[in-house]
Amino acid sequence: MKKKRKTLKKFQHLLEYGIFLFLLILVRPLSAKTVHRLGIKLGDLIYRLAGKRNQVALTNLNIAFADSKSPAEKKEIVRNSFRQMAISALQCLWLQHDTKRRVHELFKEEPKGLDHLKQCLRKNKGAFILIAHYGNWEAMGVYNGYKGVMHLISIVRRLDNPYLEQAARKLRTCSGNDVFYREESPLKIVRALKNNSCVGVMMDQNTALNSIFVDFFGVKAATPRSVALLSHRMDTPVLPVFPHPNADGTYSIEVKPELKLVKTENKEEDILNWTQQFQTILESAIREHPEAWMWAHRRWKTRPPEEKGEKIYCRDLKKYQL
Helix, strand or coil: CHHHHHHHEEEEHHHHHHHHHHHHHHHCCCCCCCCHHHHHHHHHHHHHHHHHHHHHHHHHHHHHHHHHHHHHHHHHHHHHHHHHHHHHHHHHHHHHCHHHHHHHCCCCCCCECHHHHHHCCCCCCCEEEEEECCCCCHHHHHHHHHHHHEEEEEEEEEECCCCHHHHHHHHHCCCEEEEEEEECCCCCHHHHHHCEEEEEEECCCCCCCEEEEEEECCCEEEEHHHHHHHHHHHCCCEEEEEEEECCCCCCEEEEEECCCCCCCCCCCHHHHHHHHHHHHHHHHHHHCCHHHEEECCCCCCCCHHHCCCCCCCCCCCCCCCC
């Protein structure tokens, strides 16, 4: 039975990789504008078919905006969010060929606020780059590698499909960047920061293990504490960076100033407050451009103990089903 499951899993991986190769061939000869238009159509198709994820996204929007946005506005945000996810995915496939030239077609403007990063790196303590599932974060990493301003190491989850993992790693590292996998020792992050490298961390997803609960759109959300913990120990600067989508499928990168993290004699309280700051800055960017964020993720899935097993993503729970 175990051997049969292993065979079926390998077949599934090969099938997924075959679809990946087909899409790769499909988008390779296209222009950036055509890829953008195709992404919009694909996003609309996903929006129509993604019943459960549609409901998750609407629940999240009800949490975030309550009745400050109409049902029609929320549905439009969900549609545009699916469009952005599809556009980003196709653009990453498109970037597999002639990467250096093509990525500069997606990022035509000089990043805004780049001096903030340069000032941080002069401290020779590295930097945490605070990012989110917002715009095309993968392409932004590739572009920043070619810019040569920093050596970026992204903390990522290893994909279940080894063939797709190999393709993803190739794109993420093609411009001189590197990746750390979540299961690897945190000492690798410490060494990277000591070498004045930048470590990219996603702080906008549900984290069940080694997390703390802070407010995200006014509702407690399980969030990694590791960035605040390491920054506290090593005095590492933290800078938020956002690739804002433009209407034509290009992106404008904004590097925010280094966050002002006040250290007190209460370490645990500092970690909680700093992590809250991280979420607040992400929330601010998402509020400004909600269509750029991935609303279909169950961000509030893990609940604090005091809620006694309450489940937000449940049909029986009407609190957020406005």
